[in-house]
Amino acid sequence: MPLEWIDYKEAARLYHQDQVAYTCGRSIFRLTGGTNARTGCRTVLDVNSIVATIGHTGNPGNNRHDYVPPLNNQTLFRRDAFLCMYCAQRFAARELSRDHIRPFSQGGKDIWTNVVTACRRCNNLKASRTPEQARMQLIAVPFTPTYAEYIFLKGRRVLADQMEYLLAHFPRSSPLHARIQKWIA
Helix, strand or coil: CCCCCCCHHHHHHHHHCCCEEEEEEEEEEEEEEEECCCCCCEEEEEEEEEEEECCCCCCHHHHCCCCCCCCCHHHHHHHCCCECCCCCCECCHHHEEEEECCCHHHCCCCCHHHEEEEEHHHHHHHCCCCHHHHCCCCCCCCCCCCHHHHHHHHCCCCCHHHHHHHHCCCCCCCCHHHHHHHHHC
């Protein structure tokens, strides 16, 4: 299961401490160290794009089927592809806001299935009403990402082999499948 994004320093530490069970993908870093006084050989470590570790993880996605990732605007905007879920236009993150489908004033909650990305104009137009009350149509149904989807949503740059690995852990019904297939096709 995907666990977390790590940098090359953390990966080198895992290799050095013999915590790597196996690797996938291609080598993305070659680290060179000092020269061994006995053998005269220089230490070289190739770090792969996917590193599987030995032992059990604290990955809540492995252990709990009721896991809900933390909700924040950046991952919400990525979930919704930086599209306003009302006018269907793409915006920069600074021009977007979190809209509560069922507003707090009507008993709505701040949960993944009750929030969508909205441009400031649409969010102001909708105000403290439901989409039906405001006569506005949602272009997609909001969903709670799984742990693997959340790892993707919070990642910055995802290499092709890493994306294939993550996709294998997405539910078949994930709305992210179609979007990602366009990128890797």
